[in-house]
Amino acid sequence: MSDIIRGGQFLVKETKCEDIFTPEDFNEEQIMMRDSVIEFVDKELWPNKERFEKKDYALTEEVMRKAGELGYLSVAVPAAYGGMEMGFINTVLVCDYISGATGSFSTAFGAHTGIGTMPITLYGTEEQKQKYVPKLASGEWFGAYCLTEPGAGSDANSGKTKAVLSEDGTHYKITGGKMWISNAGFCNLFIVFARIEDDKNITGFIVENDPSNGISLGDEEHKLGIRSSSTRQVFFNETKVPVENMLAGRGEGFKIAMNALNVGRIKLAAACLEAQRRTISGAVQYANERVQFKTPISSFGAIQAKIAEMATNAYAGESATYRAAADIENRINIRVSEGNSHQEAELKGVEEFAIECSILKVAVSEDVQACTDEGIQIFGGMGFSEDAPMESAWRDARIARIYEGTNEINRMLSVGMLVKKAMKGHVDLLGPAMAVAEELMGIPSFDVPDYSELFAEEKEMIAKLKKVFL
Ligand SMILES: Cc1cc2nc3c(=O)[nH]c(=O)nc-3n(C[C@H](O)[C@H](O)[C@H](O)COP(=O)(O)OP(=O)(O)OC[C@H]3O[C@@H](n4cnc5c(N)ncnc54)[C@H](O)[C@@H]3O)c2cc1C
Structure with missing residues (x-):
C-alpha cells in the first residue's frame, strides 16, 4: 500500500493493471449509489430539461433541496457534521452521475458541495464546522464561493476586496465586488476572499447572506448555457463579519482557494462524464432511427467514426478520472492510518494528485465539448434545434473549459507543478x-x-x- 504511485509519477513509473481502479471495480455500495443517483436524475432532472433551459432558477433551488433530502449534498461531509463521510471515489461517482442531465443543476451542485462547503470542512475551526456544515450538508442552507472580481479572474490573488478590522477587534468590515458567483441568487452563505491591509495574500471568510448587512446582488447574468444556474455579482459594503469567521489564518485565503479548486477540478472532470454517456446514447439511438438514402445513417462510415471517437474519449476520460480518484482515496487512507485527521489527510491526498486533477479538468472538459458537438452533427438539422437534447448539452458543456481555472491556466499549472515535483525529488x-x-x-x-x-x-x-x- 505504501508503494502506491505518487502524483505525476504516472509519466515515469509503470503501474500494474491490477493496481488501477476502473468503474468495473465498483463495489456493491457504489453500484447502488450510482443506480439511485441515476434514478434521481431520471425523475427530477431529465424530464425538466426544457424548464432548465428557460431560466427557471427556482427549479434549480427546488431540486437542490430534494438532493439534500436524499443525502446527495452530504456525501463528502464527515459524519460528525451530519454527512455520509463517503470515500473519495464515491464522492466522484455521485458528482459524475448527478451531472448528466443539465449543466444548470450540475453547476449548482458543484458550487454548493465543493467550493461552497469544502473550505469549511477542510479549513474550518471546530466551532465553524459545527455551526455551518450540518446545515450545508442537509440542504437547509446553500453555499457560494466569492473569489472572482471584475479585475481578478485567472489572477485570483489580485482581488481588491478589502477586509478592515474594527477598532474594538471584534469583526472585519468587508467591502468590494465579486463577479460570476454561482448560487448567489439563493445561497445563505458565501465563502469570501478579501485582502487585509496590504497583505501579499488574500484571506478567506465565512459570510452569512444577510441583505441588511451591506450585501446586495446584481441581476442574473444571461448566459450561453447553464441557464438555470444562478450567476450574479455580489457586492459587499462594509459587511460586518465576526473575527471568528475567518477561515484558517490571515493571508491563507489563496491557499484555501487553490486547494478547494484542486478537488473541484477532478469533480468537474467527473461532472463531464455522464453528459458524454447520455449524448452518445442519444446519438446512437438517433443514428439507428434516422434513414437517409434508404439506409440508417448509423451504417455510414462517417457517422460510425464520430461515434467511435466519442466513445473512445468518454472511455479514456472515465477510466483516468476513476483511476485518479482511487489514487487520491488510497493516499487519504494512508494518511489517516498514519494518524492524520481526515481534514489533513484529504487536503494532502488531493494536493498530491493536483497535477492529475488539472490534466483531467482540461481533457474531460474538452472531450464533453467535442462529444456534444458531434452529437449535434449526427442529429443534422435537428441537432441545431432546441427540441433535441444536443443543443443545450453543447451550450452547457462550454462553461467547463472556463471555470475552476481556465484550461489555459490548468495546462500551465500541470506542467509547473510537475517541474516543481521533479525539483523536490518527488518525481524523477x-x-x-x-x-x-x-x-x-x-x-x-x-x-x-x-x-x-x-x-x-x-x-x-x-x-x-x-x-x-x-
Ligand atoms: C458561469 C460562470 C460561473 C462562475 N462561477 C464562479 C463562482 O462561483 N465563484 C467564483 O469565484 N468565480 C466563478 N466564475 C469565474 C471563473 O472562475 C472565471 O471566469 C475564470 O477563472 C476566468 O477568469 P476571467 O473570466 O476573469 O478571465 P481572464 O482571467 O480575464 O482570462 C481571459 C483569457 O485569458 C487567458 N489567460 C489569463 N491569464 C493567462 C495566462 N497567464 N496565460 C495564458 N492565458 C491566460 C484565460 O485562459 C482566458 O482564455 C464563474 C464564471 C462563469 C462564467
Whole structure:
C-alpha cells in the first residue's frame, strides 16, 4: 500500500493493471449509489430539461433541496457534521452521475458541495464546522464561493476586496465586488476572499447572506448555457463579519482557494462524464432511427467514426478520472492510518494528485465539448434545434473549459507543478529523460517486436508517448 504511485509519477513509473481502479471495480455500495443517483436524475432532472433551459432558477433551488433530502449534498461531509463521510471515489461517482442531465443543476451542485462547503470542512475551526456544515450538508442552507472580481479572474490573488478590522477587534468590515458567483441568487452563505491591509495574500471568510448587512446582488447574468444556474455579482459594503469567521489564518485565503479548486477540478472532470454517456446514447439511438438514402445513417462510415471517437474519449476520460480518484482515496487512507485527521489527510491526498486533477479538468472538459458537438452533427438539422437534447448539452458543456481555472491556466499549472515535483525529488523526471536522450543517441533496435502479449502494442505506444514528453 505504501508503494502506491505518487502524483505525476504516472509519466515515469509503470503501474500494474491490477493496481488501477476502473468503474468495473465498483463495489456493491457504489453500484447502488450510482443506480439511485441515476434514478434521481431520471425523475427530477431529465424530464425538466426544457424548464432548465428557460431560466427557471427556482427549479434549480427546488431540486437542490430534494438532493439534500436524499443525502446527495452530504456525501463528502464527515459524519460528525451530519454527512455520509463517503470515500473519495464515491464522492466522484455521485458528482459524475448527478451531472448528466443539465449543466444548470450540475453547476449548482458543484458550487454548493465543493467550493461552497469544502473550505469549511477542510479549513474550518471546530466551532465553524459545527455551526455551518450540518446545515450545508442537509440542504437547509446553500453555499457560494466569492473569489472572482471584475479585475481578478485567472489572477485570483489580485482581488481588491478589502477586509478592515474594527477598532474594538471584534469583526472585519468587508467591502468590494465579486463577479460570476454561482448560487448567489439563493445561497445563505458565501465563502469570501478579501485582502487585509496590504497583505501579499488574500484571506478567506465565512459570510452569512444577510441583505441588511451591506450585501446586495446584481441581476442574473444571461448566459450561453447553464441557464438555470444562478450567476450574479455580489457586492459587499462594509459587511460586518465576526473575527471568528475567518477561515484558517490571515493571508491563507489563496491557499484555501487553490486547494478547494484542486478537488473541484477532478469533480468537474467527473461532472463531464455522464453528459458524454447520455449524448452518445442519444446519438446512437438517433443514428439507428434516422434513414437517409434508404439506409440508417448509423451504417455510414462517417457517422460510425464520430461515434467511435466519442466513445473512445468518454472511455479514456472515465477510466483516468476513476483511476485518479482511487489514487487520491488510497493516499487519504494512508494518511489517516498514519494518524492524520481526515481534514489533513484529504487536503494532502488531493494536493498530491493536483497535477492529475488539472490534466483531467482540461481533457474531460474538452472531450464533453467535442462529444456534444458531434452529437449535434449526427442529429443534422435537428441537432441545431432546441427540441433535441444536443443543443443545450453543447451550450452547457462550454462553461467547463472556463471555470475552476481556465484550461489555459490548468495546462500551465500541470506542467509547473510537475517541474516543481521533479525539483523536490518527488518525481524523477531527470533520470528517465536522460535515458531517452541516450536512447536517441544510440543505435535503434531493429528487432521485430513481439506483440503476442495482450495489449503489448498499446503499452509500447504509451511508453513511446511518454518518451516524447520526456
Ligand atoms: C458561469 C460562470 C460561473 C462562475 N462561477 C464562479 C463562482 O462561483 N465563484 C467564483 O469565484 N468565480 C466563478 N466564475 C469565474 C471563473 O472562475 C472565471 O471566469 C475564470 O477563472 C476566468 O477568469 P476571467 O473570466 O476573469 O478571465 P481572464 O482571467 O480575464 O482570462 C481571459 C483569457 O485569458 C487567458 N489567460 C489569463 N491569464 C493567462 C495566462 N497567464 N496565460 C495564458 N492565458 C491566460 C484565460 O485562459 C482566458 O482564455 C464563474 C464564471 C462563469 C462564467
